[in-house]
Every structure is written in structure tokens, then in C-alpha cells.
Amino acid sequence: MSESKGILYVVGIGPGAEAHATPAALKAIAESQLVVGYTTYIKLVRHLLEGKDIVKTGMTEEIGRARAAIERARDGATVSLISSGDAGVYGMAGLVFQVLKEMGWKRGDSPELRLIPGMTALNSCASLVGAPLVHDFCSISLSDLLTPWSVIERRIEAAANADFVIGLYNPASGRRTRQIVDAQTIIRRHREASTPVALVKSAYRDMEQVVLTDLANFLDYEIGMLTTVIIGSSNTFMFEGYMVTPRGYTNKYSFDGTVLPGQRPGFSLVVPPTSEAD
Secondary structure, three states: OOOOOOEEEEEEOEOOOHHHOOHHHHHHHHHOOEEEEEHHHHHHOHHHOOOOEEEEEOOOOHHHHHHHHHHHHHOOOEEEEEEOEOOOOOOOHHHHHHHHHHHOOOOOOOOEEEEEOOOOHHHHHHHHHEEOOOOOEEEEEOOOOOOOHHHHHHHHHHHHHOOOEEEEEOOOOOOOOHHHHHHHHHHHOOOOOOOEEEEEEOOOOOOOEEEEEEOOOHHHOOOOOOEEEEEOOOOOEEEOOEEEOOOOHHHOEOOOOOEOOOOOOOOOOOOOOOOOOO
16 A cells, blocks of 8 residues: 555536536546546546546446545545535445445545535526425435335325425436336325426436426426426425425515514514414
């Protein structure tokens, strides 16, 4: 092993377009001798990789990518392990820590870890359809490749019952078509059929597609692995082609800025006994 301590950047590159990658992400890649990633993500940043070593592998080979990046960085290299979106959100960061734990790595050992955040898929997709995430929301992956479907079902039920805006990652694939249908069935028990739904495929990439529809009809459209599904809460509404979830200001203020009777700025919302405010 080299005496010099290597650096492992775990980098979120955002949706893929350079305009939506952070300066810190671009700097990390520029400083790296080796860039490791899923083949599709390597293609998204290929214009940044001239003169660098590259390790690219396919789907389901995440452990191999993590080990390759860690081992090269442990030996003294500067390495970027890239994920789309944020590497800490359904990305490679968690697996890196698991592999390091299995290897017996301690803080102060090589490699030095530097985690670089990126714009998540949910953030980028939301920006294309309006402001659907302004109030409480959650994200749930429908992939049961690593998580039992029974666990995913419980999470969908809980989120729907609690009236979260719900972002669904990995909603369907060639072999997984039942899960998104079951998810709709569960959520329909708690939401009106007219609840706004956004389907965003490949946000800020060449094949970008955006559909705004509703809970009753969103399964009529093509949904695949590159689609993110955003399902509104009971308060989400459509306005001029935009999907909007209100924060709740009108529970306390009128639109001229005056405070409603019984409310005080800076204090907890006073809810009438017979109703529930947003």
C-alpha cells in the first residue's frame, strides 16, 4: 500500500446535465485520477473524463463498483464514485460505508472520504412540474429487488394514510409491473381519484418526458425505471398547468398579509375543534 492517503469522493452528479451539477461535484471529478460508476452515469459525464481511468459496470454490480473505488483510493489514488441525483439518496454512499465497515476501515485510515451532495431525482422532477413538495413529503422505492414487498406495502399505506405527498422511485421495469398497480390501489383508499399526479421521465436529459394527470388515470401512461412518480396530498392542486402543494399560509394569514382571528405570528397554529388545518 502507498504511504500517501488516497481520497474517495462519493459524488452526486444531479440529474445529469452539467448545468445542474454542483461546482463541488465538477471539481471532485476534475481532481480524480479514476472515475467509477454505472455505465449510464458515466455516459452522462463522459465529456469530463478525458485522460482519466474509468471503471463502468452494469446494473446489479454495485458492490463491485464500491470495492473497486475503495481499493484504488486506499492505495493512494484520488477517486470519484458517482451516482445520479444525490449519492446518499438511493445511491452508492450507504454501500460504501457498508463495504468500509466490512473491511475494518477506521476514520483516519486511507482513503479519506468526501461526500458531495447532488440534486435528487425528486427535486429535479418537481422543478419541472411546479411546486409539489412545498409541504411534507416522502419518497418510497417500489423496487423489491433488495426490500421485501410486504415492507414496501406498509410504507405506502402509512404515507398515504398520513397524507404525505409521495414520490415513487423505481416504479416499474420490464419484469416489475405489478408493484405500481398495487401502489395505486393502496393510495386510492386514502386519496380522491382527482388527486394530481406527475410522471417525469429522464428529467433534464435528452429523452425528458413530463405528464401531468391524476390518481385515477396515471396508469394509462408509460411508466418505467427512468420515471419518477409524484402523487399529491389531499391539498395539492393544479394551477395553470402547474402542480402545487400549499404550505399552509392561508390557515393563519389572509392574502393581504393580515393575521386571521385567533392566530398569532410566530406561535403554533390554533386549529378549530371541528376541523384540521393543513
